[in-house]
Amino acid sequence: MKVLVIGGGMGGTIFANNLARRMRKELKAGKSSITMLSASDQHMYQPGLLYVAVGKMQPSEMYRDQTSLLEPSIRFEVDPVTTFDLDNNYVIAKSGARYDYDMIVIATGSRAHAESIPGLNEHALQFYTEPDAVAMYKQLEKFEGGKVVVAVGVPHKCPMAPLEITFMLVDYFKQRGIWEKVDLHYTYPIGRVHSLEPVAKWAAPEFERLGIQYETFFNMKEVTQNTIISEEGSEQAFDLLVTIPAHKGMQVIEDNGLGVSGFIATDRQRLNMEGRDNVFVLGDTTNIPISKAGSTAHYEAEVLAENIAALAESGIAPRNYDGKVFCFIETGEGKASYAMFDYQNPPDPKAPTAGVHWFKTAYNKMYWASARGLL
Amino acid sequence: MSDRKIVDAKNTFCPGPLMELIASMKQAEVGDELEVLSTDEGSANDIPEWIKKVGHQVLDSFDENGVWHVIVRKEK
Structure with a gap:
């Protein structure tokens, strides 16, 4: 064969x-x-x-x-x-x-397709290719404070990316000592801050605790040099726009x-x-x-x-894919959680811990064994 | 108008029925009808809420044997 x-x-x-x-x-x-x-x-x-x-x-x-x-x-x-x-x-x-x-x-x-939104490619930072991720970091290094907006397209690769980049930005700005000068505004396409309801129920209070503003039902329509407009009619001015663009195959x-x-x-x-x-x-x-x-x-x-x-x-294929997905969630402050679910069982994410963060950090290296099919 | 497109999001949690609909709406033409199938009861509320905010139209919404059918039309 x-x-x-x-x-x-x-x-x-x-x-x-x-x-x-x-x-x-x-x-x-x-x-x-x-x-x-x-x-x-x-x-x-x-x-x-x-x-x-x-x-x-x-x-x-x-x-x-x-x-x-x-x-x-x-x-x-x-x-x-x-x-x-x-x-x-x-x-x-x-x-x-x-x-x-x-x-x-x-x-x-799949690939990020920022071109689907007028102005997004020109005015937003993104991180789905190596050049884009490096360029984003270079821009972050120059940033001294102001309003940062996170905007999310649908569909996108890695469902946890919107939350993770948001929490990691908080850590980054804190480590630089400029968090007090940053107004971080998170947006999300549906009526809660994440597609997984249990994750959204955990994340929204975390946003409030950290002082992150959030806006739901926000689908990108158009971006200008310093403003993003949603299909729902909202507008947000920004000094930095970070996007998880919609993806295509x-x-x-x-x-x-x-x-x-x-x-x-x-x-x-x-x-x-x-x-x-x-x-x-x-x-x-x-x-x-x-x-x-x-x-x-x-x-x-x-x-x-x-x-x-x-x-x-x-001549027999014995197994069905059961829809299993496992996603780490980097939650900042040296902690992480995870969500695991399949077609029949919803996720039940646990409170973030340092242990899961360190496991994720280890997995970043263990991945190569996983790709070889050993893990 | 083309044939009604079925967005089958039964028994899926992430990205979920509304996110699937939003993605499908981008590919649809004005006047197209889409029918979302969802086993999440919340779809009966959050899909119409988003449709109203954006200015599309909900044509019907009903529960059939535990599956919610939400039929919408792209208006712009």
Whole structure:
């Protein structure tokens, strides 16, 4: 069986490593193959961007060579796909090479798309790429006080990012000794300060305790040099605007007509592209209405690897993805919490502790074992 | 007007039905109808509240076997 993995991010990497271990004998005997196509020879630990943006991590700490993370039995090529021919089971990559498959797993991820809001790209700080995160930190360093507005687009990668960047900004300004000169104003698209109700119920009083203003039902419409206007008719002047922009899937998905806004219609339990039995989708690339988070991709990848190995062996795929998501929540002041939930069980986040913060700090390093499929 | 788009947010907690609707609204054309399916009873309140604030229209809202259906139309 030929398995083709498109994308070398968290989902694609964990999937390929997990499958390679399960199919070790078949791969060694040459009866099966796993090929991964990626746009880069580097693997980025994307949650690190949040830390880079506030000066708590250097960019180089976010990267490893992709080949160093993959099982040796996986063929890896830096050759991003340009054309998907799902009817005939092959793709064409940038080099012009054609790659045939029996099973394809699409895990191309998502990207911030600030361009969807007029003026946002020009006037807001963001942190979803390395250059943006570094530029944000440079701007923060120059800031000596004034009004900071946090504005959030939908959908976005990492559901905790709006809260985390807000709490981390408080820490940053306190450490610089300018917190008293900062008026921090948090906005959120729906009628509470976070999509998860228990998290919102905890966060709103925290905002009040710290002196953070907040405004709900705020969806970005337009940004000028120092004002942001919402679809709901509100206006906020700012000295610094920090945004979590709305995200889209990758352009190649849209260009090939595989999904609206680059998100592929995916069965929420079987993880196959709707209407296709040998096309599977992982992580941010799906249109499943759950968190676009690394843990989502991680848990989906484990289920899919088990199923595809089982399909190869016995023709049966035994597992359903249960919607499991686990998100750390950095809450500032050296503490963190977490939220864990699935399709059936809502989250029940606990009070933040220093222990969870240190575990998250450790996980920032342990991630590389996770990507290798060891954790 | 195109066919009514279904936004199936049943049994999901994050980002949740209203966030899914907001994302879908961006892709919709003026005049399009969207039907949100939600198992969160709160959707019957927070979706109409947001729709009213932004100036769209709620066409119907009902509970059918534990699933809330909220039907809206994009007005601008």
